[in-house]
Amino acid sequence: MLQFLEFSVIGVASGSMYVLAALGFVIIFKSTNIFNFAMGEMMMFGAYLFFAATVQLQLGWPLGIVLALAGSILTAIAIERGLLQPLLGQPVIVLVLVTLGVGSMLRGIAGLIWGPDIVQLPDFLPRAPIFIGDLLVPGKLAWGCLAVGIIATLFILYYRFSRAGIAIRATSSDQLTAEGMGINIRRIFTLTWAIGGVLAACSGIVVGSLNGITPTLGLVALNVLAVVMLGGMTSVGGVVIAGIFIGWVETLVGAYLGAAWQAFMPYLIVLLVMTFKPAGLFGEQQIERI
Amino acid sequence: MQRLFDKMVTRAPDGGSAAAGLAAARPAPAPRSTTLFQVGGWLLLAAALIAFPATGSGYLLFMATLVAINVIATAGLNITVGYAGLLSIGHSAFIGVGAYVSTLMMIHLGTPLIVNLVFGGLAAFLVGLVFGAPSLRIKGVYLAIATLAAQYSLYFVFQQWTPVTGGDRGLSVPGVNMFGLGDKGLYYFVVGLMVVLLIVARNLFRTRVGRAFIALRERDYAAEVLGINVVRYKLLAFALGAAYAGVAGSLLAVFLRIVNPDQFTLLASVFFLAAVVVGGQASILGSILGAAFMTLMPEILREVLEIFGPRGTADVAGILSPLREFIFGALIVGFLVFEPRGLAGLVDRLRAGGRKD
Amino acid sequence: MAELLEVDGISLAFGGIAALSGVSTSVKQGRITAIIGPNGAGKTSFFNVVSGFYRPSAGAVKFDGADILAMPAHRRSTLGIARTFQNIALFEGMTVLENIKLGAHAQLKANVFTSGIYLGWARREEAALTQRVDEEVIEFLQLGEIRDREIAGLPYGMQKRVELARALVMRPRLLLVDEPFAGMNVSEKVSMAEYLRRCVTEWGTTTLLIDHDMEMVMGLSHHVAVLNFGKLIAAGDPETVRRHPAVIEAYLGAE
Numbered sequence: 065m066l067q068f069l070e071f072s073v074i075g076v077a078s079g080s081m082y083v084l085a086a087l088g089f090v091i092i093f094k095s096t097n098i099f100n101f102a103m104g105e106m107m108m109f110g111a112y113l114f115f116a117a118t119v120q121l122q123l124g125w126p127l128g129i130v131l132a133l134a135g136s137i138l139t140a141i142a143i144e145r146g147l148l149q150p151l152l153g154q155p156v157i158v159l160v161l162v163t164l165g166v167g168s169m170l171r172g173i174a175g176l177i178w179g180p181d182i183v184q185l186p187d188f189l190p191r192a193p194i195f196i197g198d199l200l201v202p203g204k205l206a207w208g209c210l211a212v213g214i215i216a217t218l219f220i221l222y223y224r225f226s227r228a229g230i231a232i233r234a235t236s237s238d239q240l241t242a243e244g245m246g247i248n249i250r251r252i253f254t255l256t257w258a259i260g261g262v263l264a265a266c267s268g269i270v271v272g273s274l275n276g277i278t279p280t281l282g283l284v285a286l287n288v289l290a291v292v293m294l295g296g297m298t299s300v301g302g303v304v305i306a307g308i309f310i311g312w313v314e315t316l317v318g319a320y321l322g323a324a325w326q327a328f329m330p331y332l333i334v335l336l337v338m339t340f341k342p343a344g345l346f347g348e349q350q351i352e353r354i
Numbered sequence: 355m356q357r358l359f360d361k362m363v364t365r366a367p368d369g370g371s372a373a374a375g376l377a378a379a380r381p382a383p384a385p386r387s388t389t390l391f392q393v394g395g396w397l398l399l400a401a402a403l404i405a406f407p408a409t410g411s412g413y414l415l416f417m418a419t420l421v422a423i424n425v426i427a428t429a430g431l432n433i434t435v436g437y438a439g440l441l442s443i444g445h446s447a448f449i450g451v452g453a454y455v456s457t458l459m460m461i462h463l464g465t466p467l468i469v470n471l472v473f474g475g476l477a478a479f480l481v482g483l484v485f486g487a488p489s490l491r492i493k494g495v496y497l498a499i500a501t502l503a504a505q506y507s508l509y510f511v512f513q514q515w516t517p518v519t520g521g522d523r524g525l526s527v528p529g530v531n532m533f534g535l536g537d538k539g540l541y542y543f544v545v546g547l548m549v550v551l552l553i554v555a556r557n558l559f560r561t562r563v564g565r566a567f568i569a570l571r572e573r574d575y576a577a578e579v580l581g582i583n584v585v586r587y588k589l590l591a592f593a594l595g596a597a598y599a600g601v602a603g604s605l606l607a608v609f610l611r612i613v614n615p616d617q618f619t620l621l622a623s624v625f626f627l628a629a630v631v632v633g634g635q636a637s638i639l640g641s642i643l644g645a646a647f648m649t650l651m652p653e654i655l656r657e658v659l660e661i662f663g664p665r666g667t668a669d670v671a672g673i674l675s676p677l678r679e680f681i682f683g684a685l686i687v688g689f690l691v692f693e694p695r696g697l698a699g700l701v702d703r704l705r706a707g708g709r710k711d
Numbered sequence: 712m713a714e715l716l717e718v719d720g721i722s723l724a725f726g727g728i729a730a731l732s733g734v735s736t737s738v739k740q741g742r743i744t745a746i747i748g749p750n751g752a753g754k755t756s757f758f759n760v761v762s763g764f765y766r767p768s769a770g771a772v773k774f775d776g777a778d779i780l781a782m783p784a785h786r787r788s789t790l791g792i793a794r795t796f797q798n799i800a801l802f803e804g805m806t807v808l809e810n811i812k813l814g815a816h817a818q819l820k821a822n823v824f825t826s827g828i829y830l831g832w833a834r835r836e837e838a839a840l841t842q843r844v845d846e847e848v849i850e851f852l853q854l855g856e857i858r859d860r861e862i863a864g865l866p867y868g869m870q871k872r873v874e875l876a877r878a879l880v881m882r883p884r885l886l887l888v889d890e891p892f893a894g895m896n897v898s899e900k901v902s903m904a905e906y907l908r909r910c911v912t913e914w915g916t917t918t919l920l921i922d923h924d925m926e927m928v929m930g931l932s933h934h935v936a937v938l939n940f941g942k943l944i945a946a947g948d949p950e951t952v953r954r955h956p957a958v959i960e961a962y963l964g965a966e
Contacts, residue, residue: 175676581817
């Protein structure tokens, strides 16, 4: 029983790791209607930027975070401005295909620069384990979870209350009306991608500091898709709950059935959600207007 | 030489077409009268394909057979992605289904290849239906996620169902001796099948089936009013692409003499997407050009790296893999942005230019 | 004369905003009926209910006496309901001929296997269709010159005509035409009106149309229904409707 609880706590904490990337995915999908298949790679790339700044250039972790975020924002904006905006008005699958291609490119670039082997990020999260009663939670995981919580809260506050956040929400609910109200849609798209870049980099740094990073870190993050499917593509709150839930299930499955099942689990969830509750647990059922 | 493909490719636009990307894909034109010149071209092409093994090079024969297999798989994906506008990210998993089913039949039932590959294709078709049905009921784009799930789920099955699939080690496939000609026999068989399957794909777009695919790519609500069962046709377009993959997989198994999970990864699926985009969406000629380009490109890359790259095979291998990922991705992105009609579009333009002279 | 389409008290809302409330009207066999009304009055929503895209929250839709509310959109074409769209829903990647052929989709039988082989049966079916399209609609709508051209690049008025051709090829019993005159010049309008009139007189196609152009609608229709803010405010022959105070107010108020 204690073991189960321990796995559960670890699972919930590692589930929270998905939340940031999933939020980035959702916000981009909401405002631009694009499934960003490069989300995981943006996450991986952000982590490598952090690695380059802190380990390779020895700049210390606070500056490292700033540089990683800046680099990630620039990458996201470059993708959006350079590749997606010229294709605006094309069928959605063209845009999705572009993100898939960009993901492959980023993976290749990381492999060429940093090699295929795992590298460790500097220990900026305390290692000492934390006890909740008899339950042991690895220190990095607990602090990482806390960091995610803070960033996610900041994001949600920004999304709810800032002028830009309101403009993004207006755009995602009705592009035409938003445009009529004087919102510059193209700038909102860019802003959304920039925010997506921030969330991706934060997520990459936190996840990477737990287990180290490789160029394929982004592929593992495809689990994020399961999170957003379950949460309901468009629901910011739903994604948080779904992320934690999937982390929990995945960890338990991994603990009792083995790693292969753990890796397969998110996709099983995707298929189940599609079959039985296509709008996700918290997504809105949309009537498409013609 | 360009005229050889006259019957397969579609007419070039008169000028630069404003509509780009998927929307610019051209359906088959109304059949035109066949000129003597075209007949001559076809005979020449057939003769070249038949005479090819006479080059005597085992390497060239190997590459030619591989290209032909990849052409079949690419043509299938092009039906799904190019013609019907549905994004499948798990194409290699369906190749895997065909490869395993066909190999298992060969090992356990001893049935001939022609039977195995029919069942390989059928199995991939059915597995495609299973993965396609839930997502296509919702919305076309969700297929992208469902096929990604298929990629990982099927990989999981290939890898974990050890008693049947041989796990990570996979299965070794007994050799087949086609027409008593060994490797050459397999080459002829694969190329013959490729031609048949390309003609089938082309024929689909002469009739209501192919028209319906294109209609739902462009405006599915209008397709519905015309009496097209949108969900059913989307499923059909997707599963048909998977069936082509299954046939290609059956061939790949007997060709490489081994089947294992690592042949059917996400990278392999991206390879075929790149082949479709680079060759030209919604174009039979595009499938041929794209598959050939993508198959030969890594070979050329390796040659180049061996001459100019770092010394030592380990280093070359270490660079080759990420470089390939980068190039696959860059080709997809670059062609979508700068040449949405792919190599086939380039060929069309060249021909149009040639005619004006 | 028999009612071909009967719509009884349909209501439809999008996120709390009523697009149609309790609209009842009917379309008589062999006549041209028009629905008019200011922008946002619910005309296209009404069409979308009849086509089967929207499921109304209340009311009934009967075609030839049978309730079709539960019938999916793609099955309604087999009953003989065809339509055109306000913003022209042609398939740009195809030629005019292929677009028109799509209209006959539900009447054809070719499947993946017969199509793939394309010998004998499927080939004959396709040839017969080509001949029928040529003889019936292409000639009728004078599209011969552009028959093998692609849609992209055709003038707007021509595209409208191709869309009408595509709807006619299935020999519909009920033809829904969404804004046939929008964006046309006077001579194009006159010829479109003539085609629509001939659809009824020569083909016996019952027609239901939507448009803003009062002159064209009044001159063409036998019966006119007026929608405003999702409600039916008047119906009757063109003269009655033209003088109806609610109609005058709706139009003056909207302009």
